[in-house]
Amino acid sequence: MRTGKSLVLARMLLRFFLRRVARTGVLRSRPVKVLAVGTVALILGAGAVAAYFFLEPMVAQEKVWGLLFEMSTVSVVLWVQIAFLLVKVLFLNAAGMLELSFQLPLTNRERAAALLVYEATMAGIVSAVGFTSLTVAAVVLLGPAAVPRLLEAIVFPIILTYLALSVGYLLLARVLVWLGLRRIQGIVLILVLFSLLMLYASGLGSLSSAASAAYLADRTDFVWVASLAWITHHYGPVAMVSVFLVTAALLTALALWATPSQHVPHSRYLNLPFDWPLVRRLSAYDRCLLRSSQAWLAMVVSAAVFVGLCLDPVVNPLWALAVLSMSGLYQFAATEPLRMLSAQRGTAWRTYGRLVRAQLLLLAGMALPCVAVLAAARPDQLGGSLFALGGCVAGALVAISIGIAFPAEHDNPFSVFVGLAVASAVLGLLGIALGILQMPQILVVLIVAASLAIIVWYSVQGIRTFDSRRRNEKGAATREQHRGGSAVDPRGRSGSASLSHVLDS
Amino acid sequence: MPVLEAKGITYSYDGFVTVLEDVCFDINAGEIVGLLGPNGSGKSTLIKTVFDLLELQGGSVRLDGHEHSSPAAKSAAMYLASNDYLPQFLTGREYVDMLARLYDVEADPEAAARLFEMFSMGGRYHDLIEDYSHGMRKKTQLVSALLMRRPLTIIDETLNGIDIEALHLTERELTRLRDEGRSVVLCTHDFALLERLADRVLFLDHGLLVADADTAVLVEEHGSLADLVFGHLDAEHRRP
Numbered sequence: 001m002r003t004g005k006s007l008v009l010a011r012m013l014l015r016f017f018l019r020r021v022a023r024t025g026v027l028r029s030r031p032v033k034v035l036a037v038g039t040v041a042l043i044l045g046a047g048a049v050a051a052y053f054f055l056e057p058m059v060a061q062e063k064v065w066g067l068l069f070e071m072s073t074v075s076v077v078l079w080v081q082i083a084f085l086l087v088k089v090l091f092l093n094a095a096g097m098l099e100l101s102f103q104l105p106l107t108n109r110e111r112a113a114a115l116l117v118y119e120a121t122m123a124g125i126v127s128a129v130g131f132t133s134l135t136v137a138a139v140v141l142l143g144p145a146a147v148p149r150l151l152e153a154i155v156f157p158i159i160l161t162y163l164a165l166s167v168g169y170l171l172l173a174r175v176l177v178w179l180g181l182r183r184i185q186g187i188v189l190i191l192v193l194f195s196l197l198m199l200y201a202s203g204l205g206s207l208s209s210a211a212s213a214a215y216l217a218d219r220t221d222f223v224w225v226a227s228l229a230w231i232t233h234h235y236g237p238v239a240m241v242s243v244f245l246v247t248a249a250l251l252t253a254l255a256l257w258a259t260p261s262q263h264v265p266h267s268r269y270l271n272l273p274f275d276w277p278l279v280r281r282l283s284a285y286d287r288c289l290l291r292s293s294q295a296w297l298a299m300v301v302s303a304a305v306f307v308g309l310c311l312d313p314v315v316n317p318l319w320a321l322a323v324l325s326m327s328g329l330y331q332f333a334a335t336e337p338l339r340m341l342s343a344q345r346g347t348a349w350r351t352y353g354r355l356v357r358a359q360l361l362l363l364a365g366m367a368l369p370c371v372a373v374l375a376a377a378r379p380d381q382l383g384g385s386l387f388a389l390g391g392c393v394a395g396a397l398v399a400i401s402i403g404i405a406f407p408a409e410h411d412n413p414f415s416v417f418v419g420l421a422v423a424s425a426v427l428g429l430l431g432i433a434l435g436i437l438q439m440p441q442i443l444v445v446l447i448v449a450a451s452l453a454i455i456v457w458y459s460v461q462g463i464r465t466f467d468s469r470r471r472n473e474k475g476a477a478t479r480e481q482h483r484g485g486s487a488v489d490p491r492g493r494s495g496s497a498s499l500s501h502v503l504d505s
Numbered sequence: 506m507p508v509l510e511a512k513g514i515t516y517s518y519d520g521f522v523t524v525l526e527d528v529c530f531d532i533n534a535g536e537i538v539g540l541l542g543p544n545g546s547g548k549s550t551l552i553k554t555v556f557d558l559l560e561l562q563g564g565s566v567r568l569d570g571h572e573h574s575s576p577a578a579k580s581a582a583m584y585l586a587s588n589d590y591l592p593q594f595l596t597g598r599e600y601v602d603m604l605a606r607l608y609d610v611e612a613d614p615e616a617a618a619r620l621f622e623m624f625s626m627g628g629r630y631h632d633l634i635e636d637y638s639h640g641m642r643k644k645t646q647l648v649s650a651l652l653m654r655r656p657l658t659i660i661d662e663t664l665n666g667i668d669i670e671a672l673h674l675t676e677r678e679l680t681r682l683r684d685e686g687r688s689v690v691l692c693t694h695d696f697a698l699l700e701r702l703a704d705r706v707l708f709l710d711h712g713l714l715v716a717d718a719d720t721a722v723l724v725e726e727h728g729s730l731a732d733l734v735f736g737h738l739d740a741e742h743r744r745p
């Protein structure tokens with residue numbers, strides 16, 4: 001494999017991110033960009049300040065810090081698994097974007113290796129964000145002395161867990177291909193990752209107990225998840241760093257070797273026969289969603305989460321259906337050709353209604369059998385079902401809104417990732433504010449309802465803006481060109497036979 | 506040694522409907538070969554399997570003597586897709602530079618700018634591809650191929666949608682490629698163009714290679730390529 005060629009493609013995808021993703025949807029507006037970055041910074045800053053004040057009284061208690069770092073390592077592994085799963089789901093839906101590289105002289109392995117760079121970056125960002133508060137507070141309170149311990153407890157475990165998951169994922173992918181299961185390997189791999197996550201989450205309590213018991217008893221028991229801390233304790237930091245470097249190098253080499261020569265999937269939609277009398281009434285928007293491979297992936301993951309929650313109901317199992325809203329992230333961009341048809345023209349509200357209707361149909365299609373299963377298998381869990389389903393509807397509205405604000409052109413995972421990050425920051429900020437203010441429940445419900453109303457209104461405004469841009473495409477493109485003239489050659493084009501039609505104003 | 510050796514290519518999208526069945530042909534160095542066939546005959550699938558964009562389900566493909574999925578094979582051939590789906594976020598120059606890095610060739614900016622000028626795109630080399638019209642994007646693909654000058658260039662209906670002047674220029678440049686000993690596969694429905702340009706024609710229908718012969722021979726036998734194709738399509742054995 002020619003890694004240099006993979007890096008050329010990786011650089012092209014970076015330009016795709018900077019020039020397309022960061023300049024489409026709401027991100028066209030500089031104030032929105034500043035606001036988005038500010039919100040993320042505010043969330044991280046608030047977390048760091050809260051962690052600082054929480055940890056300040058313990059600054060001199062060496063033992064407590066040791067326990068805290070060990071507990072962080074236990075959480076890091078879970079957090080990286082979540083990030084890895086999220087990123088794999090996003091990239092599994094990225095076939096449209098990969099078509100960009102069809103004309104480039106790259107092998108399928110080189111193409112896959114280029115994507116691994118982005119997968120690792122995204123997973124790294126998600127993983128790092130989860131531990132920013134502790135990291136900043138520890139450095140401020142303990143000074144540079146905290147750095148080696150942060151490396152040992154957080155940074156190195158993040159890297160090793162990610163690499164180990166990658167190697168496992170790639171090797172399993174090879175085994176599935178060898179077994180002739182290439183066509184369904186994506187879904188199988190996601191389910192395996194999810195099972196692994198559930199397995200680790202179920203053992204989190206015992207791992208935490210083992211780590212804390214050892215610390216409290218002044219013992220240095222071997223807890224596999226905190227192996228690096230154990231090596232430091234027994235053989236010193238140099239040995240720990242050496243073990244980390246060797247393991248990371250081996251896992252990286254193994255991951256590169258195991259990267260399969262995977263062909264880009266050629267079908268984004270399943271050819272489902274919608275010929276029965278009732279189903280014939282489905283609109284083109286409904287069919288677009290119900291046939292999309294993204295919706296089916298969401299259904300499979302949702303079913304797996306539902307089964308997991310039925311077995312261990314930490315929340316009402318119907319909350320599993322919230323995963324279905326993931327398909328809403330792609331829905332607006334995927335239905336763009338329908339809005340180009342003159343016969344399909346309608347108001348922005350009507351378009352929004354069509355998008356929501358399709359999501360509700362999908363939700364209803366899954367909710368009916370799930371409620372039936374719940375009533376039969378776990379009737380004790382039926383209470384709160386309405387609330388859970390309401391939450392799923394809210395999730396669908398939020399997902400559609402993200403899809404409109406950050407349209408996933410050619411199913412690119414970057415737009416979805418940025419959209420999810422900004423939405424998480426805004427909703428996180430709202431959650432923190434509600435938590436701090438400790439308002440009466442009825443007021444919280446009203447605020448949530450008002451937030452949803454704003455999301456709906458904002459979505460409709462977004463559709464309106466897109467419609468208006470499309471109708472005025474010629475003028476808008478000319479203005480864009482003049483405004484953004486410095487990015488490209490602004491030389492006079494007037495009167496040239498080579499002028500593109502969008503510039504002939 | 507042929508620049509492209511395809512032996513027994515078989516492909517099916519769903520495991521039931523066979524799109525390509527035991528397709529065998531060679532492309533020799535220094536020849537222009539036309540690829541003909543109605544929509545759905547398997548032309549684009551054939552091209553994608555040649556470039557390993559679709560997994561080969563049967564047979565083998567070698568490009569310039571290398572197994573088609575190998576890095577060496579990738580360097581030997583260039584694919585111009587039927588759509589105009591180029592990286593719109595790059596400028597024409599950036600796109601050409603990227604291809605040059607991938608093919609390990611020296612991209613001469615002056616030659617590139619000259620070709621842009623020749624194809625009526627003067628002054629647009631540094632513009633974003635996003636601002637190019639459909640025809641300009643296709644011409645950018647052609648210019649890239651002329652700059653990279655690979656042993657084999659496969660053009661999948663890229664010539665549809667470009668203006669007459671550019672088409673005339675393309676014919677001249679493709680002839681020059683052939684004279685240099687390079688090969689071109691031209692997938693098009695333009696029979697007249699193939700009669701003027703192609704040394705040989707492959708005719709694909711329902712995934713089967715129904716003709717593989719010199720253009721002159723086919724024209725002599727059938728009167729014209731159009732008569733060959735329409736005669737086959739109207740034949741009794743082909744009707745449903």
